[in-house]
Amino acid sequence: MNAGLDKFIHHMPVPQLGPELVKVGEAFNSIVWLMPLVGIIEFISGLLFLFPKTRFLGSLMIFPIMVAIMVHTIMYTPSGLPLALAFFIINLWVLYLHKGRLKILVY
Secondary structure (H helix, E strand, O other): OHHHHHHHHOOOOOOOOOHHHHHHHHHHHHOOOHHHHHHHHHHHHHHHHHOOOOHHHHHHHHHHHHHHHHHHHHHHOHHHHHHHHHHHHHHHHHHHHOHHHHHHHHO
16 A cells, blocks of 8 residues: 555655666656556555455455566566565465465456
C-alpha cells in the first residue's frame, strides 16, 4: 500500500540514481497512465492482502507487478534484492496456500 501511495503523494525519499536508471524512469514516466495504474493496483492489492478472505485476490493482482519488480531489481539495483525477494516469496507462499483456487483459474 505504501508503494502505491508514493506514486501519488511522493512521501518516500528517492535515492541517487545512476544515468541508466534515470533513462528507465523517464521511459516509464513518458507513458502517462502507467504509474498511476501501477499505484492503484499496488494500493488495492495491499488492502486486499490485509484480510484473509481477500488475500488470494490481492496476491493474484500484485503478482505481475512483483515479477516486474524482481526483474527490475535484478537488472538495475541488485542491492535491493533481499527485500524484493522476501516480498516475492511471501506472495508465492500465499498463492501456494490457495493452489486449489489457482488451479480453477488455470485449467
